[in-house]
Structure formats: C-alpha cells, structure tokens
Amino acid sequence: MKSTINKEFFYKPTLQLAKDLLGCHLVHITDDLVLSGRIVETEAYMGPGDRAAHSFQNRRTKRTEIMFHEPGLIYTYQMHTHTLINIVCGEIDSPEAVLIRALEPIEGIEKMMEFRKNQPISNLTNGPGKLTKALNITMSSYGKPSWLPPVYLTEGTKPEHISSGPRIGIDNSGEAKDYPWRFWITGNRFISR
C-alpha cells in the first residue's frame, strides 16, 4: 500500500503540481472494492488569465466555487455524458486546477472492465471521461479532499521523463489554446492521444 499524500503536497505552483501528480496513484476505495490507476497525463488550468479555464476572469459560480477554496480539493464537473475530475490548486481565492486526463490501470482491472463495458485494458482509462467511468467516480466527489478516502491520491512511482504540449479540446480559447500546459509521462501507452 502506497502512502497517502498529505495536504501540504498541494501548496505549490499549479504547473509544478501538474507535473508532480504524474506518477501518483488515484484510488477509489469502498467497502468491498479497490480501484486505482497511475496518473500518466494532466492539464493545468490557470484561473483568471486562462481563457480555457472555467474560472477565467475570476468567474465564481456554483460550479467553479470549489476552485476558490484550498488546494487538494476535488473539482468534478459534467461534460456531455461524462464526469471529469480535477484537483484544485493555488492558494485560497486563486481558482486554479489540474485536470487528470489519463491513468494506467493498477488495481481492480477486472472491475474496471465491467464499468467500461468490456473494453480492452488499453482503452479503460486513457481519457478524462473514461477514467472516471472505470474508477466509478461521480459528481458526489465534488469538493471532497483528495488526501482522504474514498477518492484520494497516493505516492506512486516517479516518471523517468515528462513531455508537454498544448491542451486538448479548447480550440475556442483564443491564444490560450497554444499554451503547453498539458503534461504526460513520455512514452506511456495509456495517454489519451
């Protein structure tokens, strides 16, 4: 069992945290089930100045509210038919977040296959909507701490090398679409594309 991350871990610049989350494990534990994966791809959303961020221009609404709170909390939101999971970053009142875009399946792979309608292992968690389905993560995690069960992070194995590039799915975000704020473990086969 990997050791749990403590909340001090989250007090660092968001771009650094986006990289430091690579290699950590995301775990969902319930009474009779452990589902986990190693984070292999993330994206940083930099708040008021980032046109791709929900909190652009400090937009503070019911949905974005949690990003104004302490780092390490879970920000989930619904996108079409999928739930996406982010980790809140930045100091209080600095509404930044890191989106978890892909995992490498670790524990509970058989069960993940059930949740993912018998997809092959290579297609279980290689996208932000897929991984929440595989780990059975829903909107009920909104605002919960990511350093405590049931949905939490643990230390994993550090990546050997990290790559970066433009974020995905934000073509309507002006100049922000080209910022290299997507990070992934170089060569990993579970990245989203």
Next chain:
DNA sequence: ATCATGATAGCCT
C-alpha cells in the same frame, strides 16, 4: 471525418 449523445452551466430576456 462527422454525428449523436444529453447533463448541467452560464447568460440572456
């Protein structure tokens, strides 16, 4: 490559 899906959010009247 395009399209349907369909759950809110956010913004307008």
Next chain:
DNA sequence: GGCTATCATGATT
C-alpha cells in the same frame, strides 16, 4: 424559462 456551448466518447460513414 429559453438558448447555446461545453476541458468527451462511441458509433457510424
């Protein structure tokens, strides 16, 4: 209350 868009995915052409 209506309208439009969305940090995606799976199925279809």
